[in-house]
Every structure is written in C-alpha cells, then in structure tokens.
Amino acid sequence: MEIWKYLPGTNCGECGEKTCLAFASHLKERSTRLEECTPLFEDEKYADKGKQLAELLAPEIREIEIGVGARAAKIGGEDVMYRHELTFYNRTALAYDVWDTMEEGELRERVSRIANWRKFYVGEFLTLDAIAVRSVSGDAQTFAACVNAVAEETDLPLVLCSFDAKVLEEGLKVVAGKNPLLYAADKTNWKDVLELVKSYNVPVTLFSPDLDMLNSLALTFSSAGVEDIVLDPGVYPTGEGLADTFSRFVRIRRVGIEEGDKEVAYPLMSVPMTAWMIHGDALDASYWEAVLAAIGIIKYADIMILHSIEPHSLIAERTLVENVYTDPRRPVSVEPGLREVGTPTEHSPLFLTTNFALTYYTVESDLSSNKIDSYLIVVDSEGMGVEAAVAGEQLTAERIKETLESYGAEKRVKHKTLVIPGLAARLSGETEDVTGWTVLVGPRDSGRIPGWMDDNWPPEK
Amino acid sequence: MEKKLTLADLARILEQYDVVELEDVTIKGEVELELGSSAGLALPPALAQALQSLMGAREMPGTLEAKRIEALLPATFKVAKAEWTGKIEEVTIGATSADGGTRERTVTIGGEKSLPFYNFDAKMPHPPVISVDCFDMPIPLARAVREYYEDVMEDPGEWAKKNVREFGADMVTIHLISTDPTIKDTPARAAAKTVEEVLQAVKVPIVIGGSGNPDKDPEVLEAAAEAAEGERCLIASANLNMDYERIAKAALKHGHVILSWTQLDINAQKTLNRYLFKLGVPREDIVIDPTTAALGYGLDYAFTNIERMRISALKGDTDLAFPISCGITNAWGAREAWMKDSPSKEDSDWGPAAYRGQMYEIITGLTLGLAGGDMFMMMHPNAASTVKKVTQTLFGAKVKEDKAKRVAIEDWVTWDAEVGALKK
Numbered sequence: 066m067e068i069w070k071y072l073p074g075t076n077c078g079e080c081g082e083k084t085c086l087a088f089a090s091h092l093k094e095r096s097t098r099l100e101e102c103t104p105l106f107e108d109e110k111y112a113d114k115g116k117q118l119a120e121l122l123a124p125e126i127r128e129i130e131i132g133v134g135a136r137a138a139k140i141g142g143e144d145v146m147y148r149h150e151l152t153f154y155n156r157t158a159l160a161y162d163v164w165d166t167m168e169e170g171e172l173r174e175r176v177s178r179i180a181n182w183r184k185f186y187v188g189e190f191l192t193l194d195a196i197a198v199r200s201v202s203g204d205a206q207t208f209a210a211c212v213n214a215v216a217e218e219t220d221l222p223l224v225l226c227s228f229d230a231k232v233l234e235e236g237l238k239v240v241a242g243k244n245p246l247l248y249a250a251d252k253t254n255w256k257d258v259l260e261l262v263k264s265y266n267v268p269v270t271l272f273s274p275d276l277d278m279l280n281s282l283a284l285t286f287s288s289a290g291v292e293d294i295v296l297d298p299g300v301y302p303t304g305e306g307l308a309d310t311f312s313r314f315v316r317i318r319r320v321g322i323e324e325g326d327k328e329v330a331y332p333l334m335s336v337p338m339t340a341w342m343i344h345g346d347a348l349d350a351s352y353w354e355a356v357l358a359a360i361g362i363i364k365y366a367d368i369m370i371l372h373s374i375e376p377h378s379l380i381a382e383r384t385l386v387e388n389v390y391t392d393p394r395r396p397v398s399v400e401p402g403l404r405e406v407g408t409p410t411e412h413s414p415l416f417l418t419t420n421f422a423l424t425y426y427t428v429e430s431d432l433s434s435n436k437i438d439s440y441l442i443v444v445d446s447e448g449m450g451v452e453a454a455v456a457g458e459q460l461t462a463e464r465i466k467e468t469l470e471s472y473g474a475e476k477r478v479k480h481k482t483l484v485i486p487g488l489a490a491r492l493s494g495e496t497e498d499v500t501g502w503t504v505l506v507g508p509r510d511s512g513r514i515p516g517w518m519d520d521n522w523p524p525e526k
Numbered sequence: 527m528e529k530k531l532t533l534a535d536l537a538r539i540l541e542q543y544d545v546v547e548l549e550d551v552t553i554k555g556e557v558e559l560e561l562g563s564s565a566g567l568a569l570p571p572a573l574a575q576a577l578q579s580l581m582g583a584r585e586m587p588g589t590l591e592a593k594r595i596e597a598l599l600p601a602t603f604k605v606a607k608a609e610w611t612g613k614i615e616e617v618t619i620g621a622t623s624a625d626g627g628t629r630e631r632t633v634t635i636g637g638e639k640s641l642p643f644y645n646f647d648a649k650m651p652h653p654p655v656i657s658v659d660c661f662d663m664p665i666p667l668a669r670a671v672r673e674y675y676e677d678v679m680e681d682p683g684e685w686a687k688k689n690v691r692e693f694g695a696d697m698v699t700i701h702l703i704s705t706d707p708t709i710k711d712t713p714a715r716a717a718a719k720t721v722e723e724v725l726q727a728v729k730v731p732i733v734i735g736g737s738g739n740p741d742k743d744p745e746v747l748e749a750a751a752e753a754a755e756g757e758r759c760l761i762a763s764a765n766l767n768m769d770y771e772r773i774a775k776a777a778l779k780h781g782h783v784i785l786s787w788t789q790l791d792i793n794a795q796k797t798l799n800r801y802l803f804k805l806g807v808p809r810e811d812i813v814i815d816p817t818t819a820a821l822g823y824g825l826d827y828a829f830t831n832i833e834r835m836r837i838s839a840l841k842g843d844t845d846l847a848f849p850i851s852c853g854i855t856n857a858w859g860a861r862e863a864w865m866k867d868s869p870s871k872e873d874s875d876w877g878p879a880a881y882r883g884q885m886y887e888i889i890t891g892l893t894l895g896l897a898g899g900d901m902f903m904m905m906h907p908n909a910a911s912t913v914k915k916v917t918q919t920l921f922g923a924k925v926k927e928d929k930a931k932r933v934a935i936e937d938w939v940t941w942d943a944e945v946g947a948l949k950k
Binding site: 147148149164166178181182183184185186190199200201203226227228248251252255256259272274276277278279280281282283284285288289299300301302303304305306307308311312315316317319320323324328329336338339341342343348351352353355356359360363364370372375376377378379380381384385387388389391393397421423430431434435449450452453456457458490491510511512513515 | 595596598599600601602603604605606608643644645646706708738740765767789790817819821822823824825826827829830833834837859861862865868869870871872873874875876877878881882884885886888889892893896908912916919920921922924933935936937938939940941942943
C-alpha cells in the first residue's frame with residue numbers, strides 16, 4: 066500500500082476509520098478526502114509526508130473550478146478512461162449560450178430560463194451548470210454590457226467567449242471577481258490572452274484542432290505559471306471532421322491518463338453548438354447538437370457549450386450526463402420491504418414495485434409528489450426493473466406471495482387488494498390464484514397513477 | 527537540455543530588462559549558462575522567463591512569475607496505439623441465392639480489434655447496422671411513432687416493406703408477440719406463416735423475435751426457424767430461463783444465427799454462451815444481447831455492461847467476443863419519450879412529447895454504439911436515420927452532404943442565431 070506509507074500510522078481514528086490502512090484504501094477509491102486525516106496537516110512532523118501524499122493522490126487530469134459560490138462548477142479531476150474502473154468524477158458541465166446582440170429583455174429571459182431550469186430525477190433535481198456569453202458584435206463595450214446583464218440575472222459560472230483579447234478584457238472587468246472561464250486563446254491571440262489571464266487570475270480555454278499547436282499552447286501557458294487550463298481541440302460537426310474530432314478527444318485523454326503526460330492533462334471543452342453552423346432547420350440542428358453532445362459526454366468532454374435550450378434538448382443532455390457520471394459502485398437496488406408514503410390508513414391503496422433503485426425512486430416520487438397516501442411494497446427482483454424482471458422471472462406470482470407474507474401486508478390494509486404495475490399485467494391472474502388477494506392492474510407508468518386512481522380507487526365492493 | 531545562448535543574446539536580454547548585475551549566475555567558458563537554483567535567486571521574473579524560453583526550457587521554477595513570453599514553446603503531440611489481443615467474431619446475417627437463401631444482400635457485423643470507432647487504433651471493419659421493428663399485430667405505440675406505421679399495422683408484410691422502402695432499414699425484425707398465451711396465443715404454425723410473408727415482402731436479412739414468453743418461445747421460434755430454412759436469419763432469442771437448447775438446435779438445423787440474451791450480467795452471458803458452444807453452435811453463428819435500458823432508466827448499467835464485455839473480449843475473453851445487438855426501441859419505455867407533461871409539478875416545462883421521443887431513441891442508440899453495440903433494433907424513422915448517420919460518420923464512411931471542410935468552426939463564437947446562418 067503505497068498510500069499507507071505516507072499516513073501517520075497511529076490508527077488514531079480522527080478520520081472516522083479504525084485504521085490508517087482502511088483510510089488508505091478509501092483514499093485509493095476516492096471515497097474519502099485526504100483532509101480528513103487531521104494529524105497530517107496539524108502536526109509539523111507529518112507536513113512533508115502530507116504534501117507528498119497530496120501530490121500522489123492528485124488526479125491524472127487537473128481539476129479546476131469555474132465560477133464562485135454555491136453554483137461554482139468543478140471540472141476535470143478524472144483518473145480513469147472507463148467509468149467501471151472507478152467512476153467518472155466531476156460531471157460534464159453544460160453551458161448554454163447567450164450573445165451580445167440579443168435585445169436585453171430577451172437576454173434576461175433566456176438567462177433566467179437556463180438558470181432556473183430543473184428536472185426531478187432519482188430523488189433530486191437536475192439543473193444546468195453555466196452560461197456562455199458570446200461576443201457576436203465584436204464590440205468590447207457591447208460585450209461588457211451583456212456580461213453585466215447576465216451577471217445581474219444569475220450567479221451561474223460564466224464562460225466569456227471571444228477571440229479578441231480586448232473584448233474579453235472588457236467583459237472580465239465586469240465579472241473579475243467571479244472566476245469566469247475565458248474562451249479562448251489560439252495560435253494568433255495567445256500573447257494577449259496570456260497577459261489577461263495573468264493579471265486577472267482566471268481559468269482559460271486554449272483552442273486548436275491541431276494537436277501539436279494545442280500541446281504547444283498548453284506548454285507555453287503552464288510554463289508561464291498558468292495552471293487552470295481547459296483545452297478545446299475543436300468540434301467539427303460532420304463527416305471526416307467529426308470522426309477526427311472523436312479521435313482527438315480520446316487520444317488527448319489517453320495521453321493524460323494512461324501515459325501520465327502532464328502537458329495536456331487538462332479538462333477538455335467540446336462545442337456541440339457547431340451543429341447549428343450546418344443545419345438550417347432548428348429541430349434538425351437540436352438533434353444533431355445533442356448527438357455531438359452525447360459523444361462528448363461519453364468520450365471525455367469536461368465542459369461543453371450548447372445552443373438549444375428547448376426542453377427536449379435539456380432533458381436528454383442533462384440526463385445523459387447524470388447517467389454517465391453516476392458512480393457505478395452505487396448499488397443497483399434498494400432494500401425490499403413495505404414502505405409508507407404520506408400517512409396511509411387501512412383503506413389506502415397498496416402498490417407493488419421492484420427493488421431496482423430507479424424504479425423504486427420513480428414510483429415513490431410519483432406517489433409522494435401527487436400526495437397519494439399509500440403503501441408501497443417492494444419486491445426483491447434482484448435489482449431488475451418491472452418489465453425485465455417479468456421477462457427474467459425475478460418478479461413472479463410466487464415471489465409476490467412471499468413478499469406480501471414476509472412484510473405482513475395483510476395486517477396493514479383491510480381491502481386485501483394489490484395494485485401491480487401495468488408492465489406486470491401478465492402476472493395478474495396467477496397472482497390472484499397464488500395469493501388469494503384481489504389484483505388490480507395499474508398503469509404502465511407510475512406517472513399515471515393519479516388519473517388511474519380517479520377511475521379505479523376505491524375498488525368496487 | 528543543452529541549448530546554447532550566445533553572449534550577444536544575453537547582453538541584449540539584459541539590456542532589455544535593465545539588468546545591471548546578475549547574482550547566482552555563473553558564466554562558464556564562452557556561452558554556457560547555468561542558473562542557480564537557490565532560494566535567493568535574484569533574476570527578475572521576466573528575465574528568467576525570457577532566458578528559459580530562449581533555452582527551450584520546459585519547466586519554470588514555480589517561484590518565478592513570467593511577464594511576457596515572446597514565442598510559443600514548441601511541442602509535438604504523441605500518443606501510443608492501444609494494442610488488444612482479442613478480436614470480435616465476424617457474423618453474417620442473411621443468405622443470398624449463392625448460399626441457399628433468397629436475400630438480395632447480407633449484413634456482416636463484428637470483426638473489431640479495437641473499441642468502437644477507434645480507427646486510430648485499428649480500423650473498424652464494419653459499421654453498425656439498423657434493424658427496424660415490425661410486429662405481427664397492431665400494438666400500442668407512442669403517438670410520435672404510431673403515425674409512421676398506422677397504415678401497415680394490420681399487415682406484417684407491408685409493415686416490413688415500409689421499413690425498407692421508406693425508412694432505409696438495413697434489416698427488419700419481425701416480433702411474433704401475438705404468440706404470447708396472455709396476448710392472442712397465436713399458434714406456432716401461424717407465426718411461421720407470418721415469417722414467410724415477411725421473407726417474401728422484403729429482400730433484406732431479417733431478425734425473428736418471439737414474444738418473450740419463456741414457455742412459448744421455444745416452440746414458436748422452432749417453427750419459425752424451419753419456415754425460414756436457409757435464409758440465415760437472426761433468431762431472437764435464447765436465454766437461460768427457457769429451453770434454449772430447443773431454440774439453438776432449431777437454429778443450427780435450419781442454418782440461422784442465434785441471439786444469446788442475458789440481463790445486465792456478464793457472468794450469465796458467459797455461461798449461456800458456453801452452453802451454446804457445448805450444443806455445437808459455431809462461433810460465427812452467435813450474436814449477443816446483454817440488454818438495453820433506456821436513457822434515464824438504467825442506461826448507465828447497460829452502457830457499462832456492454833463496455834466491460836467488449837473490453838474483456840478485446841483482452842482475450844473468447845466467451846464474450848461476439849457482435850452485440852441492442853434493443854433501442856426500449857427507449858420508448860422512458861416516460862420522457864411519450865408522456866405529455868411531467869408528472870412532477872415542480873419540473874420545468876417538458877415541451878412537446880413528439881420532440882422528446884425520438885431524442886430518447888437517438889441518445890440511447892448512440893450511447894450503446896459508443897459502448898460496443900454493432901446492431902440496433904429501432905422504431906422511429908428519424909431516430910433510426912440519425913443513429914445511422916452518426917455511426918456511419920464515426921465509422922469513417924463517406925457521407926454525401928459532408929460540409930465539414932467548409933465550416934470554420936471557430937466562428938461559432940460569432941454565429942448569429944438571429945439569421946440562423948454564419949455571419950460574414
């Protein structure tokens with residue numbers, strides 16, 4: 066255990082673990098923080114070891130933060146090429162664009178839509194991460210006014226976008242203390258942007274589809290003492306350009322993680338919004354933009370800039386981020402059992418679902434957010450969803466019977482009526498025979514339980 | 527690093543930064559320069575930066591603050607190729623008259639020696655293919671899909687034809703769902719007739735799917751395999767909780783490929799595949815289906831399950847080295863794909879359901895394609911064509927309307943959304 070050698074070895078328990086060895090194994094899996102080992106930082110004699118260990122534990126890809134306060138976003142900090150090897154760490158930050166030629170009312174409305182967007186998913190609300198302000202006018206004062214309006218409207222992190230350093234500087238002056246990400250330095254403007262980055266101390270994006278040039282830019286900036294760097298290898302929206310784009314993202318990340326080369330071991334930026342440059346139709350563009358976004362979310366983009374804020378785009382893009390960045394070590398299933406939703410009585414309905422976590426949380430939230438006082442009995446389906454569990458026979462009439470009995474369902478409700486999911490309809494007859502309960506077939510999606518209740522509950526005597 | 531700096535260079539730099547005296551600097555011989563590394567280094571940061579830059583130094587001491595670098599530090603981006611020892615089996619579906627069938631073309635999938643679309647490691651031999659679903663009876667479909675099929679739902683042959691003619695399907699899947707005893711309990715013999723109809727209606731290779739009823743499927747698929755003798759169909763599917771032996775034997779006897787289906791479980795997939803080997807099913811007659819879950823509804827498990835199988839196969843696990851089929855139509859099970867409004871009153875507006883459905887199918891398909899999927903069973907025509915287009919593009923096929931070369935992508939910053947076109 067290489068990590069263990071750097072710890073005090075006193076098994077003092079300050080970190081909450083019984084032994085330093087146990088703490089070391091948590092550090093390795095990134096399931097705890099080094100700072101939990103207080104002696105390492107408070108006791109002078111461990112100072113050197115603490116520093117060395119911090120370096121040893123630093124992720125392969127540099128972690129940087131953009132924005133300030135509660136909505137600041139961490140990006141990068143990745144250690145693996147495949148999520149099952151550990152987990153992907155900081156989810157891809159999704160930035161949606163506004164531009165400085167927008168009429169102010171329209172601008173503020175768009176910002177507020179982005180900042181306030183939310184969607185319920187597995188027990189929490191998904192939100193968006195950042196706003197990219199584009200200089201379309203090319204005029205520095207116009208840009209500054211736009212940045213100002215955006216900053217008044219939201220505390221989301223900002224990405225300031227222009228290849229003109231003078232324009233960037235005017236924008237920076239407005240939000241200097243808010244740690245915005247600059248976009249971008251390239252082979253032409255890099256000297257001026259470097260000056261800006263050094264005087265304002267903000268993170269910066271370097272742009273070049275030519276990887277030698279990108280590497281050279283990164284090396285130059287890091288040699289100048291700039292550490293908060295994001296790399297944009299360019300997103301070509303179609304054809305060979307897209308195939309090459311895919312290859313660039315994968316190869317840059319491979320160098321950083323597998324080859325341990327620090328020169329390009331920075332977070333990557335993807336700009337799926339280039340899809341809009343090749344599509345005339347807005348709906349087509351939104352689909353193709355989501356396609357480019359999906360490629361980026363799965364293959365190594367740490368932050369991306371998008372244009373469509375239509376619900377179908379936001380829901381799909383943000384959900385995919387959540388799926389790819391969920392810790393794969395998280396259990397698939399919840400404990401089986403009989404749960405109460407709200408304050409049920411012996412006349413309340415009894416719904417049945419499986420112990421696949423996602424299914425369970427969805428049904429639970431549909432019942433609770435619609436204020437349906439009820440019992441929810443959770444069958445051990447070995448972590449499978451309803452449809453799959455019926456097909457794979459992890460959800461059977463026999464197992465429903467065992468579950469009803471072992472959790473004493475009969476003592477909780479008087480009506481002896483069980484509502485099974487619509488996707489398990491084929492089990493209804495057999496379940497009635499085996500259990501002796503009356504079985505009602507609920508809707509195929511628990512989101513429709515409220516409407517179903519109107520027609521079916523209470524059951525006719 | 528032995529970059530030489532001439533005294534003239536040095537003098538010029540010193541002058542430029544108004545330096546009168548250098549401490550901790552030794553000048554040896556004519557031009558060699560050594561920078562002291564003690565903490566008391568008195569070089570002005572800007573000068574140190576300039577010297578380092580001129581000398582091509584790659585790293586600056588952290589204590590030095592640079593002011594101005596005059597030239598980019600040269601660098602070459604280098605990356606190694608990933609070397610894998612394993613190779614995915616190459617499987618051909620469909621048989622032309624030369625091979626005793628009546629298909630006009632066949633479809634070959636698999637053969638990979640690298641991760642999907644990693645042409646920079648090893649060229650991907652075949653692009654993924656799309657098989658568009660049809661059913662042997664009218665089924666409930668989300669409105670956004672139903673509108674495309676409403677006129678053919680009563681006639682599987684016409685349905686299959688439409689999939690090929692109008693929607694460009696590489697293959698067609700006929701799902702014999704009416705055979706399920708809890709649906710219509712259509713006899714196996716009648717189901718076999720439906721298969722014959724579909725084979726006559728289209729000339730592309732077909733997939734024959736059962737109802738998913740583990741008790742009835744062996745009988746149905748056996749009859750279907752017999753009716754489709756010699757056409758080298760993909761029989762979907764054999765799994766562990768049914769009489770897979772009967773299905774495998776029928777596929778073997780009548781010259782078909784078999785789909786080996788398990789539920790998000792690598793070990794179960796290895797087990798079932800080994801059972802199939804034992805029954806004498808040749809390796810080139812096996813495609814696997816490790817189970818598809820929709821975006822937001824377990825896609826993370828499906829993605830990682832497929833990615834892990836593919837990586838294991840490339841590392842040499844021959845039990846898993848088979849092309850992968852994904853039932854992307856499952857994406858329509860996601861409520862976001864079809865429900866009018868969010869059941870949660872606190873959600874932001876969901877917008878029109880019609881836009882969401884195909885999006886869910888597209889993203890589910892593409893995601894599993896990036897994990898290792900070789901074949902996608904799909905439903906919405908636009909979703910199918912979009913997934914086809916992006917996978918073909920990543921595969922490296924020449925796409926006609928390729929405008930990429932004409933796009934100056936850095937201009938996205940000044941792209942004018944008002945006119946919906948590039949600003950000149």
